[in-house]
Amino acid sequence: MAPPLPHVDIWIFDLDLTLYAPEHNIMEQVRNRIAAYVEDYFKVDQARAHQIRYDYWRKYGTTLGGLMVEHGVDPHGYLDFVHDVDMSLLQPCERLRTGIEALPGRKLIFTNADAPYAKRVLEARGLDGIFEDIFDIHRMAHKPKPATDSYDALCEQMGIEPASALFVEDSAHNLEPAKALGMTTIWVNHSGDARPNYVDYEIADVASWLAGEKE
Ligand SMILES: [Mg+2]
Numbered sequence: 001m002a003p004p005l006p007h008v009d010i011w012i013f014d015l016d017l018t019l020y021a022p023e024h025n026i027m028e029q030v031r032n033r034i035a036a037y038v039e040d041y042f043k044v045d046q047a048r049a050h051q052i053r054y055d056y057w058r059k060y061g062t063t064l065g066g067l068m069v070e071h072g073v074d075p076h077g078y079l080d081f082v083h084d085v086d087m088s089l090l091q092p093c094e095r096l097r098t099g100i101e102a103l104p105g106r107k108l109i110f111t112n113a114d115a116p117y118a119k120r121v122l123e124a125r126g127l128d129g130i131f132e133d134i135f136d137i138h139r140m141a142h143k144p145k146p147a148t149d150s151y152d153a154l155c156e157q158m159g160i161e162p163a164s165a166l167f168v169e170d171s172a173h174n175l176e177p178a179k180a181l182g183m184t185t186i187w188v189n190h191s192g193d194a195r196p197n198y199v200d201y202e203i204a205d206v207a208s209w210l211a212g213e214k215e
Helices: 026-042 046-060 063-071 075-082 094-101 115-124 148-158 172-181 206-210
Strands: 010-013 106-110 133-135 165-169 184-188 201-203
Touching: 026 046, 026 063, 026 075, 046 063, 063 075, 094 206, 106 148, 115 133, 133 148, 148 172, 165 172, 172 184, 201 206
Parallel strands: 010 106, 010 165, 106 133, 165 184, 184 201
Antiparallel strands: none
16 A cells, blocks of 8 residues: 555665665675775774774765775775675565555665665565666765765656655665755664654654555
């Protein structure tokens, strides 16, 4: 059952921790792969590597952003390395697929990861073939969410009118630029933090929300 949002005809989804839950362990693996990359690149210990990873993520939206801006790292080799993770904990979710398929209008993925990885996640969740396109880190010219350039690139390249678009994300700070453009914003809150004022709706789980179940 589609939610009552009649003005929306473009449904934009983040990927990681939005279309699967934290307990599936994928992002923990990715974070550890990122730290391993940083550890080897800077020849630092694991604790320091995780600190650098986190600091770049906060400052640039992704660790890759910091590595590219400050050190000229090539994104392709990096992305292949950090996304080499075990997807076996991800299971297809028929309810999620049914809910997204039933949404009236266009459906897109907007992710700071790259498209080959996004396709693997979507296949593992049984969500392949239902999204029109994957707008990934390369298509946003490596200026990741929440950089406003990435939202401008998305809207321009995909022909999106923000007032008729809705964006679903688990990282609340990535919703702020979307709201500023005029999109409707849905926050998948795994943190228990208070809802920021740029979040229109707060949900615990995308499949339950689309099924119209009480959160
Ligand atoms: Mg996410």
